[in-house]
Amino acid sequence: MTNPHTHTNTHTCAQCACHNPLWRKLETDQAEADFKARLEQLIASNWGIEQQLPTAFAMYSGGTIRPMIDGQTQAVEAIGFAGGKVVAVGSYTDVSAKMRALGMQPQDHIQLADGHTLLPGLIEPHVHIVPTAMTMSWPDLGPYQGQHLLPQYDPDTVINAAKQAQAELGKGEWLLGTGVDPALMPFKDGQLDDINIDRLDAAFADTPVYWLSASLHTAYINTAALQVIAKARPESERDAFVAQVVSQGALQELQQMGYGFDAIPTAQKQQLLLDLPGNIYRIFKTANERGVTMMFEAGMRDYMKRMLQLYQSLMPQNVRVGFAQLCESVDNAEAMDTCKAITESDLYQPFQAAVKLVSDGSNQGLTGYQCEQYSCNPENNYGVFNFSTLPPDDADADEKPNYQTMVNTIINKGWPLMIHANGNHAVDLALDVYENALQGESGLTLRHRIEHCSLLSDYSAQRMQDLGISPSFLIGHVGYWGYAFDQVIFKQKAQQLDRCQTMLQLNARITLHSDLSVSPIGPLRMMEQAVTRIMEKSPDQAMLNPEERVTREQGLRAITYDAAWQCHTEQWLGSLAPGKLADFVILAEDPLTIADDRKLRDIPVLQTWVGESCGTKKRWHTPE
Numbered sequence: 001m002t003n004p005h006t007h008t009n010t011h012t013c014a015q016c017a018c019h020n021p022l023w024r025k026l027e028t029d030q031a032e033a034d035f036k037a038r039l040e041q042l043i044a045s046n047w048g049i050e051q052q053l054p055t056a057f058a059m060y061s062g063g064t065i066r067p068m069i070d071g072q073t074q075a076v077e078a079i080g081f082a083g084g085k086v087v088a089v090g091s092y093t094d095v096s097a098k099m100r101a102l103g104m105q106p107q108d109h110i111q112l113a114d115g116h117t118l119l120p121g122l123i124e125p126h127v128h129i130v131p132t133a134m135t136m137s138w139p140d141l142g143p144y145q146g147q148h149l150l151p152q153y154d155p156d157t158v159i160n161a162a163k164q165a166q167a168e169l170g171k172g173e174w175l176l177g178t179g180v181d182p183a184l185m186p187f188k189d190g191q192l193d194d195i196n197i198d199r200l201d202a203a204f205a206d207t208p209v210y211w212l213s214a215s216l217h218t219a220y221i222n223t224a225a226l227q228v229i230a231k232a233r234p235e236s237e238r239d240a241f242v243a244q245v246v247s248q249g250a251l252q253e254l255q256q257m258g259y260g261f262d263a264i265p266t267a268q269k270q271q272l273l274l275d276l277p278g279n280i281y282r283i284f285k286t287a288n289e290r291g292v293t294m295m296f297e298a299g300m301r302d303y304m305k306r307m308l309q310l311y312q313s314l315m316p317q318n319v320r321v322g323f324a325q326l327c328e329s330v331d332n333a334e335a336m337d338t339c340k341a342i343t344e345s346d347l348y349q350p351f352q353a354a355v356k357l358v359s360d361g362s363n364q365g366l367t368g369y370q371c372e373q374y375s376c377n378p379e380n381n382y383g384v385f386n387f388s389t390l391p392p393d394d395a396d397a398d399e400k401p402n403y404q405t406m407v408n409t410i411i412n413k414g415w416p417l418m419i420h421a422n423g424n425h426a427v428d429l430a431l432d433v434y435e436n437a438l439q440g441e442s443g444l445t446l447r448h449r450i451e452h453c454s455l456l457s458d459y460s461a462q463r464m465q466d467l468g469i470s471p472s473f474l475i476g477h478v479g480y481w482g483y484a485f486d487q488v489i490f491k492q493k494a495q496q497l498d499r500c501q502t503m504l505q506l507n508a509r510i511t512l513h514s515d516l517s518v519s520p521i522g523p524l525r526m527m528e529q530a531v532t533r534i535m536e537k538s539p540d541q542a543m544l545n546p547e548e549r550v551t552r553e554q555g556l557r558a559i560t561y562d563a564a565w566q567c568h569t570e571q572w573l574g575s576l577a578p579g580k581l582a583d584f585v586i587l588a589e590d591p592l593t594i595a596d597d598r599k600l601r602d603i604p605v606l607q608t609w610v611g612e613s614c615g616t617k618k619r620w621h622t623p624e
């Protein structure tokens with residue numbers, strides 16, 4: 001057992017994509033009505049056309065077909081679909097005979113070209129759909145070009161991109177932006193570089209600026225914005241508020257960031273809702289273009305759920321959506337219904353399969369909860385922790401929700417639990433509460449998870465496996481931010497990041513995720529980063545702890561078969577065994593035989609299909 005941590009810090013709460021500081025500002029009935037009206041308007045304009053197979057039957061042969069049955073990667077000669085399900089897998093002779101008996105016509109047989117590869121639909125087991133869609137129409141000031149890092153990304157790059165957006169602003173509008181990521185900028189004097197009020201004043205003296213950081217821990221502003229924000233504060237608090245923000249260099253945490261959002265002109269905030277349906281559409285379209293047929297929303301709120309339910313009731317379903325309901329208090333946990341088993345019919349609408357707790361923050365945002373202080377500034381920073389680990393009746397207990405009570409309540413109601421834990425201390429505390437709640441039962445019974453699970457010692461890895469807790473790794477910690485962790489943020493401790501092979505050697509089942517919007521959608525990219533462990537910002541493309549690399553076979557299983565298992569849908573998804581749903585993709589190359597590991601993310605996705613009871617449908621698209 002781990003003793004309660006005694007470190008202190010000045011943070012009031014941790015943040016991740018499910019703690020978007022803007023979200024609660026839009027939780028109104030009027031906002032929901034506006035969203036529906038905009039969606040209906042777009043549908044009436046013939047927006048979002050889908051393509052369907054012209055027949056209820058389809059047989060594929062040729063190329064390479066890997067159905068991933070039982071998680072195995074062996075290829076088969078042919079596969080047949082009918083009525084939105086897999087009906088035959090195996091030899092060409094057996095499959096064709098089965099399909100002809102069902103009524104398949106010769107034109108229903110599709111011959112794959114040499115090299116083309118048919119796989120089960122790829123699965124994103126941890127994303128944030130609606131929170132990401134909220135600010136997608138703001139200028140993108142992030143470090144990505146598709147799934148690759150920009151060749152140059154620094155404060156000047158961000159400011160120059162913002163200046164282009166400034167030229168398009170209307171009178172009185174603020175210069176908004178999203179995705180700013182200091183952890184992917186060049187280091188300055190051995191520390192992370194940053195953007196502060198002085199820097200933004202020099203570039204934008206008169207136009208108010210409000211930019212969200214990629215970690216959602218910070219909002220970057222200038223003095224013009226700060227003056228407007230401060231006017232809304234009580235007069236007695238203004239001077240102290242301004243002094244604090246100036247000393248920080250930016251707005252920090254939910255409360256201050258919320259003050260900033262409140263000050264943005266009303267018309268620009270209303271535009272968020274007008275853009276929301278189109279942005280959700282673009283997320284699903286991008287997912288299809290990268291082979292994804294299911295996404296798991298890792299932190300659903302009731303209002304977000306109503307939005308997605310409305311969206312999917314009116315639009316063709318081209319991505320299945322499962323979710324974990326976000327729980328933020330003991331009252332939330334106690335108010336939850338008991339868990340009900342998922343049925344096949346649930347897969348045609350957003351369905352709940354788990355509950356989510358967020359225990360700490362972001363490692364690259366310097367808020368993941370650590371046993372040791374961060375190796376970079378500010379000093380004495382151990383990150384943040386959202387819960388109390390002391391008994392509720394302890395005299396030293398604070399007002400934070402009691403961690404153990406929440407976990408016990410959720411598990412006793414039969415819910416699978418996903419605990420966000422980035423820092424090594426947060427991981428250990430998650431294992432503590434799991435051990436106490438499980439009372440000797442294996443966590444595999446309900447498939448409890450630790451999300452991100454970024455830093456693992458040998459002891460914690462073994463303990464995790466002993467308890468039956470499976471990890472889902474934000475593998476971009478290695479590929480995208482690994483160099484910053486290795487050189488500045490953690491240094492030697494960075495060797496403990498995303499220990500995929502360690503967990504596999506302990507016979508754990510692992511998955512890989514993007515945590516959209518934290519990193520781009522793309523299971524093949526995540527597979528590549530787990531296979532190579534190349535730190536993409538490293539000048540010599542060095543690997544971070546290469547012993548933790550996975551094989552291609554292990555990586556493919558993590559984004560198909562085991563991802564479905566972790567999301568409680570393996571009965572229908574994740575492989576193409578007879579009786580499962582016809583969710584599949586066709587790639588231009590085989591990820592298991594492509595010549596260069598570093599090209600996995602760039603394999604073209606030729607087709608993405610999502611099976612329905614009435615047939616099989618392809619990804620949809622916006623008409624030219």
